[in-house]
Amino acid sequence: MNPSSVADAVRPNEATFSDRDRDVLASYWHPVALASEVADKPLSRRLLDVRLVVFRGAGGVAVARDLCAHRGASLSRGRMDGSTLVCAYHGFRYSGDGACTGVPAQDPAIPISQKLRLRTFPAVERHGLVWTCLRPPAAAAIPDWPDLAGPGRQTIELPPSLWKAAAPRQVENFNDVAHLSFVHAGTFGNPTAPRIHDYDVVERPDALEFRLSYPQVDRDTFLQAQDKITQMTYVYTLSLPFATKLGVHSPDGRVLDIHDIASPETARRTRVYMLLSRNYDQRDAPGPAIDYQLHVNQEDIPVVEDQYPEDLPLDLREEVHIAADRMSIAYRRRLVSLGLSGDWIA
Numbered sequence: 001m002n003p004s005s006v007a008d009a010v011r012p013n014e015a016t017f018s019d020r021d022r023d024v025l026a027s028y029w030h031p032v033a034l035a036s037e038v039a040d041k042p043l044s045r046r047l048l049d050v051r052l053v054v055f056r057g058a059g060g061v062a063v064a065r066d067l068c069a070h071r072g073a074s075l076s077r078g079r080m081d082g083s084t085l086v087c088a089y090h091g092f093r094y095s096g097d098g099a100c101t102g103v104p105a106q107d108p109a110i111p112i113s114q115k116l117r118l119r120t121f122p123a124v125e126r127h128g129l130v131w132t133c134l135r136p137p138a139a140a141a142i143p144d145w146p147d148l149a150g151p152g153r154q155t156i157e158l159p160p161s162l163w164k165a166a167a168p169r170q171v172e173n174f175n176d177v178a179h180l181s182f183v184h185a186g187t188f189g190n191p192t193a194p195r196i197h198d199y200d201v202v203e204r205p206d207a208l209e210f211r212l213s214y215p216q217v218d219r220d221t222f223l224q225a226q227d228k229i230t231q232m233t234y235v236y237t238l239s240l241p242f243a244t245k246l247g248v249h250s251p252d253g254r255v256l257d258i259h260d261i262a263s264p265e266t267a268r269r270t271r272v273y274m275l276l277s278r279n280y281d282q283r284d285a286p287g288p289a290i291d292y293q294l295h296v297n298q299e300d301i302p303v304v305e306d307q308y309p310e311d312l313p314l315d316l317r318e319e320v321h322i323a324a325d326r327m328s329i330a331y332r333r334r335l336v337s338l339g340l341s342g343d344w345i346a
Contacts (some may be wrong), residue, residue: 004047004136006019006022006023006026006050006134007019007022007023007183008132009065009119009265010022010045010049011049011051011063012099013047013249014049014051014266015265016049016231016267017048017049017266017267017268018341019340021342022048022049022339023341024338024339024340025048025123025144025241025264025340026048026134026135027135027136027137027138027139028133028138028139028222028240028241028242028264029131029132029133029135029138029142030047030126030131030132030133030242030261030264031125031129031130031131031138031139031261031263031273032045032047032052032054032063032130032131032132032263033045033054033129033130034129034130034157034160034273035061035125035128035129035130036128036157036274037054037090038054038055038056038061039056039078039332041053041080041218042075042077042078042079042080042085043055043076044054044066044077045066045132045271046075046265046266046269047263047264047314048134048264048265048266049131049263049266050065050134051074051265052064052065052066052068052121053064053065053066053076053128054075054083054123055080055085055088055096056080056083056096057084057085057096057097058083058095058096058097058121058181059096059097059305060125061096061123061125061130062081062085062096062123063096063120063121063122063123063132064098064118064119064120064121064129065092065118065119065121068087068090068092069090069092069115069116069117069118070071070087070089070090070092070116071089071090072086073088073089073090075087075094075118076202077089081093083096083121084096084101084102084144085230088232090103090104090105090118091104091105092104094118098117098118098120098285099117099118099121100112100113100116100117100118100120103116110154114241115268120137121133121134121136122138124142126142126277127142127143127244127259128148128155128157128275129239129273129275134334137169139338140206140239140240142321143194143239143243143260145245145257145277146230147257147258147277148257148275148277148299150277151280152159153277153278153279153282154277154278154279154281154282154286155269155275155276155277156276156277156278156286156289156290157275158200158273158274158275158276158290158293158294159294160271160272160273160274161271161272161274161294161301162265162267162269162270162271162272163269163270163271163272163301163304163305164268164305165264165268165269165270165304165307165310166264166268166270166310166312167242167256167262167268167270168242168262168310168311168312168331168335168342169239169269169271169304169307169311170242170262170304171241171242171244171260171331172312172328172331172332173300173303173304174244174246174260174300175208175236175244175331176325176326176327176328176330177196177212177214177234177324178194178322178324178325179194179245179303179326180214183193183300184197184296184299184300185300186295186299186321187217187219187292187295187296187299188216188217188218188219188296190214190215190216190229191339193214193215193267195310195316196323196324197213198323199211199212199326199327200326201326201327201330203330204336206239206240207237207238207239207240208236208237208238208240208327208331208334209233209235209236209237209238210235210236210326211233211234211236211329212233212236213231213232213233213234213273214231214232214233215229215230215231215232216229216231216232216235217229218230218282222275222337227333230250230251230271232245232248232249232250232251232253232325233247233248233249234247234248234249235247236250236327236331238327238331240334240335240336240338241262241335241340242261242262242264243260243262244259244260244261245257245258245260246259246260247338253279254278254279254280255278255279255280256276256277256278256280257276257277257278258274258275258276258293259273259275259276259277260272260273260274260275261273262339265335267311272291272297274297275291276290276293309343312332312335312342313332314332314335314336314340314341315342315344316329316332
């Protein structure tokens with residue numbers, strides 16, 4: 001698709017991004033589903049205001065505009081017939097490359113118009129996720145996270161969650177360290193040690209990195225008082241614009257990597273994908289780890305959803321900053337360098 005056609009794919013009255021910011025973000029890979037979700041039914045998804053259908057064709061996973069080329073019906077309301085997507089309205093049949101392969105109401109001897117074709121987008125399965133880029137070629141690669149497929153690792157998928165918040169707000173919160181002792185006082189946060197010592201942000205072409213030592217509270221049960229404190233090392237790597245890997249390193253060699261990927265459905269609604277990878281307790285059922293991380297996320301969600309302004313202020317003069325915010329400052333500057341204005345329109 002050419003740059004203007006991304007805006008053209010947005011339904012009337014559903015635009016929440018400016019065309020400029022949508023075009024910038026459309027040049028990056030974003031996840032739209034867990035690979036395990038794409039099975040025997042088409043999925044309805046939304047990315048950067050564009051309604052999408054995700055399905056599994058003969059050549060693998062496919063992503064297309066959720067719009068039948070015949071009469072504008074939502075294809076996600078249809079069904080799969082093997083590897084063929086069938087529209088629920090008139091039964092038009094589509095293959096994974098977007099070509100129409102059948103028109104039930106028409107004599108099969110009549111050639112199918114070449115205009116009967118879906119508007120498809122690149123689709124890649126990686127890290128257990130389905131990624132797409134609405135405005136190829138992509139400005140950066142999908143993040144490289146070898147720990148998710150590495151030996152001696154257990155990978156755990158969390159159910160995706162919808163945040164009523166802008167994606168940059170969610171990402172900045174995940175990379176914010178000054179809130180840990182307060183928002184997460186019921187889980188791992190240490191309210192007796194709120195001070196954040198100096199740290200340096202390393203800027204790479206497509207990423208920001210920093211590390212921090214933090215006296216984490218270890219609890220076996222949520223909200224239960226616990227005297228055990230472990231000095232952990234947190235290593236953050238933010239792959240621009242919205243994917244972060246947080247490595248939580250224990251002194252005894254245990255490592256938990258938390259991968260947090262914010263996928264902007266609209267300027268105010270974000271689908272968050274999270275994957276865990278650990279080198280310990282590999283024979284344990286993943287349920288407790290999932291429950292714990294979901295509890296941590298629930299501590300964040302109401303705070304982030306209630307932030308104002310809803311959009312992340314990219315002009316640094318709009319908010320007051322402290323030394324602990326140097327990662328946030330660097331992130332906002334990098335979003336501006338990508339060409340984002342933050343001019344959401346809804």
